[in-house]
Amino acid sequence: MAFPRFPSDCHSLLCKYLTPELYKRLKDKKSRYGFTLEHLIRSGVANPDSSIGVYVGDEESYDLFAPLLYPIIREYHGVDLHAPHRSDMDPVHLDIDNPDPQGRFILSTRIRVGRNLHCFPLGPAIAQRERLIVECLAVDALKTLKGDLAGAYYPLSGMDEKTKQRLIEDHFLFKEGDRFLEAAGLNRDWPEGRGIFHNEEKTFLAWINEEDQFRIISMQKGGDIQMVFERLSRAVRSLQQRLTFAYSDRLGYITSCPTNLGTAMRSSVHIRLPELGRDRKTFESIAKKFHLQIRGIHGEHSESEGGVYDISNRRRLGVTEVEAVKEMAKGVKALIEEETRRGA
Template sequence: MPYPEFPSDCRSLLCKYLTPELYDTLKERRSRYGFTLDDLIRSGVANPDSSIGVYVGDEESYDLFAPLLDPIIREYHGVDPEAGHRSDMDPSHLDVADPDPEGRFILSTRLRVGRNLHCFPLGPAIARRERLIVECMAVDALKKLEGDLAGTYYPLSGMDEETKRRLIEDHFLFKEGDRFLEAAGLNREWPEGRGIFHNEEKTFLVWVNEEDQFRIISMQKGGDIRAVFERLSRAVGSLQRQLTFAYSGRLGYITSCPTNLGTAMRASVHIRLPKLGRDREAFETITGRFHLQIRGIHGEHSESEGGIYDISNRRRLGVTEVEAVKEMAEGVKALIEEEKRRGA
């Protein structure tokens, strides 16, 4: 396709950094899986209201299209991608207390990481056969989890209505992706090759072949962040002993969306802040200081209900997992203190 014409009000990082000259430089490049510049920018072109606008199809494309991707990564994460990345998921290094020991504000804590298999294309470029192979490898690895991590895998294809109802009630069932993922090609052959795993206690969950091949999730009610992190660390460690995940010393764990590079971690709480929520400027001042994102109760692109918000870390590249979780915990503590100051 020719250089795309973006509307004048487009504010995505794709719009900001893709010039006609850069498009001409990159347009003939093709990865070993056949991924092109047009594939990379397809979602952002179809959805000019995107905040980022690119989805990557394989590990190689991060180098192949670096002249476009590196500035996007640099602006989003606030670090130079050439600085390198360091991982640390050792729970003994995480010194945090429950920010809400009385249980007045934090409804639940949820930590998740994204992972993709080395030497497989990512979701935007993966073929049907490869996706099914990924699912088989995931199921085999998940079956070997033991103790409190042991559980059951539920494929989305052919799922019976009772299982579907229960997973919806538990807020576990992920749906076909939104228009941004649709345009990126992440919804192909839906729901084939996708599924959900969870343990008996419903504190550990894995999504298979959603936006990334693995979304590994630890969660529980309340604000015991360290306990949630410890469970996640054990789970990731067990899966890494069986599977080889895509990792770069420059960019950390490789994901289809550049915002999830590095730790590929989203550390979040559902928290009730009705008074602070009415003062958006003060709310955003605190979250900005601790590099946190504010989302509605149903996640990205949703609104708050009953003064409940989803608060999570924004920085993922250039910080370790321990550092990201600690920063989130400190920010949540500051939010609670401000809510109390306002009479909560």
């Protein structure tokens, strides 16, 4: 493989940091799972409109390709990688009030974390047999959950139409990844080894072998962020009694996309802000102050519908889970105050 030719309008972090000299230095390196520089940058080369451009195949590759990955991680997260990452998922340390107790603005709250098993390759490098083993380990662990977390697992492979339609209506069903994930190798052997777990109340959910091996999700209608976080914390704590998740003192929880390192957490609300939505400058100014990300209701690259937006934390590395959720809650409160000031 020769040094890739990027178009002149490429603005990804891969384009910014991959020089011919660095390429020559890294091109022959290979992890114990056979992951190479070519695999690492494949998605960003195929999709020069990527914002990042790299997907990592295993824990070792974060060290092996550190000369390329660490500058990307530093710029995206804005952190000093010499400091250790701290994790804190203790709900007692969160202790926040509902920012919308009357339910006028927040439609729903959702907090998820990504996790991958230690000593297994990540999605871009995992073999079919290994993915099936991950699924088996995940199902065994999920079946031990008790009380309000207890539920059932639905494998995507061989799923009957009735179950499929119900999961679509519940907005639980995940599909093959987009062109960025496809180029990274994350869609291989679809849908084998993938599945969905959810509890009876439909407030706890786990996606198995999507972008990461685990997407562990707590959600409910309204703005009780404390309750959603507490449920997620209990679930993760229970799963950690049976599973060992990949973790680095410097990078936090290991994920296939470097943007999710650290807490690997996305804490979000669907919130109705029609007045503020008409003033994008002010909207984005508040979001920037509290390190928030603004999306449409159907996720990244989607548009708002009916003045409803998906607002989430942007910072994941260099902050604890509690700090990330507190920051999101403060930002949401500020957005509500501005919307109210405008007569909403």
